[in-house]
Amino acid sequence: MIASGDFMFPEIRIEWLTGTMRGAAVQQATKTLRDLAGIFHDADSLHSMDKSTVVYRVQWAEPVVQGTEGGLFWGSTIIQPGRVGDEYFMTHGHFHAKRDRGEYYGAIGGKGLLVIMDEDRIIRTETILSGSLHYIAGGLAHRVVNTGDDPLLFWACWPSDAGHDYASIKTRGVGARVVLRDGGPAVIPV
Ligand code: PA5
Ligand code: MN
Numbered sequence: 001m002i003a004s005g006d007f008m009f010p011e012i013r014i015e016w017l018t019g020t021m022r023g024a025a026v027q028q029a030t031k032t033l034r035d036l037a038g039i040f041h042d043a044d045s046l047h048s049m050d051k052s053t054v055v056y057r058v059q060w061a062e063p064v065v066q067g068t069e070g071g072l073f074w075g076s077t078i079i080q081p082g083r084v085g086d087e088y089f090m091t092h093g094h095f096h097a098k099r100d101r102g103e104y105y106g107a108i109g110g111k112g113l114l115v116i117m118d119e120d121r122i123i124r125t126e127t128i129l130s131g132s133l134h135y136i137a138g139g140l141a142h143r144v145v146n147t148g149d150d151p152l153l154f155w156a157c158w159p160s161d162a163g164h165d166y167a168s169i170k171t172r173g174v175g176a177r178v179v180l181r182d183g184g185p186a187v188i189p190v
Contacts, residue, residue, distance in 0.1 A: 009063040017108060019076035019153040021059040030057045031092065033084070038170065039092055041177060041190070042085030055080060055089045064160050071160030078153050079112070079146040086179040088112075093143030093174055097163025100138035103156060107132045110152030113178055113185065117141040121175040125187055128152065141169060145178040147185040 012023035033040075034051035060075025082089040093115070096103070105114065107128045114126040114134050118141075126134055128144065136142045146152040176187050 009061070012061055014076075016155075019059070019078050019108065019155070021061065021076060023061070025061050025063075026059055027062065028057065028059045031055050036092060039090075039173075040084035040087050042087060045085035049084065053080075053082070055082070056091055060156075062160065066160060067163070068160045072157055073160050073162075074155070074157050076153065076155050077144065078151050079110070079144060080151055081110075081146055081149050083180060086181070088145045088147050088178050088180070088185065090115075090145040090178065091143050092166055093141055093169045095141045095165040095168055096138065096158070097165045098159075098161055101159045101162035102138045103136045103142070103158040103162065105134040105136065105142075105144070105154045105156050107134075107152070107154040110146060110150050111148040112144055112146045112152045113187070115143045115145060115174060115176060115178065115187075117174050117176075121172075123174070123176040123187070123189070125176075125178075128154065141174060143169075143174055145185075147178060 010025040014021050033049055033053045040046055056079040058075055058077050060073055062073050064071035079089055109130050112128040114128050116124045176189050178185050178187055
């Protein structure tokens, strides 16, 4: 028997180079400086900035219900260039709620750092540049920082039962910050 129809999931088109996803099933979230209050350390600099400034936007698709074991989600993130004081624009960062779930990030353009932190708050960074592929093992918090002058774009694929634990990062932060020092990015412990 041959089942009819071209797609199991409502049709989606991706534009690899712009990070754009199109289709009825595509979801989108935009994070502004207002949404990220408390994530950047320089509250005085943040105070003088336009809170509606977009820091990053995510598009993604969920072909199965969140929490389904064995499924995969797919999405893109575009982080704008910029800083709050000396700290570069970045994603909120999270552990996966199900700690053993991993993820792939694959970068298309821009440059930055993937900041990874384990449960003991040991930090590691990987350089993100066009074409870099990053495997984020389970149990590791992850955040992406745009250290360049252009938007930073990457695609991601993660398990549908991973979930996002943002609260741990909101409460304790990440153990390092990426700041402008002597004309370039520096990773400093906090
Ligand atoms: O699943 C992921 O790890 C990514 O799609 C992120 O959710 C995305 O990059 C945005 O980061 P955050 O979820 O930390 O706001
Ligand atoms: Mn993740």
